[in-house]
Amino acid sequence: MGRTISAKNNFFYLTASLVILLISATLTQALSGSWFDWVLKGVTLFNFAVCLISLQVDKVWFRFLITVAIGWGMVSVGKVFFPSREMDAVVLALMLCFFLGTFKIIARKILFTGSVDINKVVGSVALFLLLGLMWAMVYLIIMEFSPQAFTGMTQQPWGENFANVTYFSFVTLTTLGYGDISPLSEVARVAVYLEAIAGIFYMAIVVASLVGASQQHRGEKQDPP
Structure with a gap:
């Protein structure tokens, strides 16, 4: 993997790993069983590995991410x-x-920096997926301490609720608001409207970033040496 991932295609791999994580969460819900919960954990670790390899970050951030990933693995095993x-x-x-x-x-690598190419466009998709996943984690944490915080979801292990919460997160992020799942507690409501605001601003910021970077790169090409 390390030989094939480069700065020209790294966001393709990262986005693909995030999509695989979302699909595996759906399969976890469709196919019940403790063994499939371990499959979800394995896919999550795989996602962590792809992120670490594809991002090519400095030592400080690499150490931070790998510490978090190792800690996650240890706590997941300890929870058994x-x-x-x-x-x-x-x-x-x-x-x-x-x-x-x-x-x-990723935001530091693609927003308002350098020329725009297909890899950066795919990177903006990865940012959107990560935004939805981050809020899904927030909702799951809320449900751990307030099981009745949302309608349309019952109290069960977070792995089994992951697909429902992720679905709700992206519905909120895009401000679709189907209504089949909705917040009840005050904390949940605050988290939901903050995500809706973040989704709207994300679209505006990414479009402005890509357009601005493209115009800047075009202007640099047209400037005489």
């Missing part, structure tokens, strides 16, 4: 022997930290 709501909350918080760190790194 010491199952508790607190352990689930830690697992979700570590996933949120990893996605948040990945989001920040």
Whole structure:
């Protein structure tokens, strides 16, 4: 993998791994069983690995992301022997930290910097997917401490709720608002409207970034040496 991923195609791999994670979450819901929960965990670790390899970050951020990924793996294994709501909350918080760190790194690489190519466009898709996944983690953490925070979802292990919460997150992010799942608690409502605002601003910022970077690159080409 390390030989094929480069700065010209890294966001293709990253976006593909995020899509695989979303699909595996749906399969986890469709095919019940503890073994499939481990498949979801394996796909999550695979996603972490692809992020670490494809982003090619500096040592500080690499150490941060790999520490979070290792911590997530250790807590996930520990939860098998010491199952508790607190352990689930830690697992979700570590996933949120990893996605948040990945989001920040990608944003620095593609927003308002350099020329626009297909890899950067795909990178903006990865940013959108990460934004939805981050809020999905927030909703899952809320449900760990307030199981009745949302209508349309029942209390069950976070892996089994992952598909429903992710679906709700992207519906909120795009401001579709189907209404089959809705927030009940005040904390959940605040999280939901903040995500809706973030989704609107994300679209505006990405379009402005890509257009601005393209015009700047075009102007640099036209300037005489």
